[in-house]
Amino acid sequence: MHIVNTETDRTVTEEAWNAYLFAHGRGSLYAMAQWGELVREVYGHRDIRLAALERRHGVDEVVGVLPLVAMRSRIFGHKLVSMPYVDMAGVVADTPEIEQALVTRALEIGRETGSRCVEVRQAGSLGSFDGQETLDMGAGVYTLTVARDKARMVLCLPSSSKDLWSSFKSKLRNQISRGTRDGLSARVGGDELVAPFYTVFAENMRDLGSPVHSKKLFHRVMERFSGKANIILVEKDGEPVSAAVVCSFGKALQNPWASTRRRFNKMSPNMLLYWRMLEFACDAGHTTFDFGRSTPGEGTYRFKKQWGPEPHPLHWYRFTPGEQPRSEGPAGERDRFGKAMAFWKKLPVPVTRVIGPMVRGQISL
Structure with missing residues (x-):
């Protein structure tokens, strides 16, 4: 078995990479080759894809992959992340040994690039690393911390949206219907x-005190995942009120971004938005819907829980060079800037649309 970096070795094509993910039970949308490419195109970060190859029947076959983005920031420092801006990607491998080999190579690249840490975001546990705090990986000694404070909310879907609607309690159905009674409408589209x-x-990101992503990012998602990515839009008399991006991976539909303008909250547009996403998922033949990550007990978690999904804890592994005390997790990138967030909320939205992407691209959350 040997590992190649697709930056310099074209042995593994984009098609072969994605085919491995689709065939593997732990493959994910955000580990696909296009995701790292669009991050590079929008924010200029280095896109690194590591593939483990094994000789079988005279042919090199993919037996493991690890997508990474090298984020270089004057504000937050340099680090490798798999993958930034999303819930998960991480290592997908046939065996624990291949899993370890891919992580070891990532740590070597981290040292070569002067990264302060390597962060691997997994949908589940990396069993070969659990229970360890200090690791001698061959690439050096590392302190390992694992954040499990957030969970994906995943709903198993029936074969039709009619069956899903019938499964809801009357209170939930009434909340969904309220929006249409107030004149809201929803439609599905693309770019x-x-x-x-x-x-x-x-507008929603400004209200939250968070720099907004570049508009170009969403154009690239629609372009790179054409036929697999859609936008759900809720409107009031032609004015955009609430909106979300959904992307499919196999039989799963995932929702990486959703927002609502607060001035319309009294109409409960979120209820219509999420129902329209679920309806779309069922009617398109998906078997699961991923609401995205939330912190158990918080408001967004409770909102998603009412639809009936099950929580699946995320495992974010953080490898820091040296035997160091526990460092802040990825959320610290925002926590350290509480005053900045309060200031950001006061800025005009047009201003945040100009300067926001320059900051947001450096924040891995």
């Missing part, structure tokens, strides 16, 4: 809905 989506998204 042509990026502009109204971004109107909603940018």
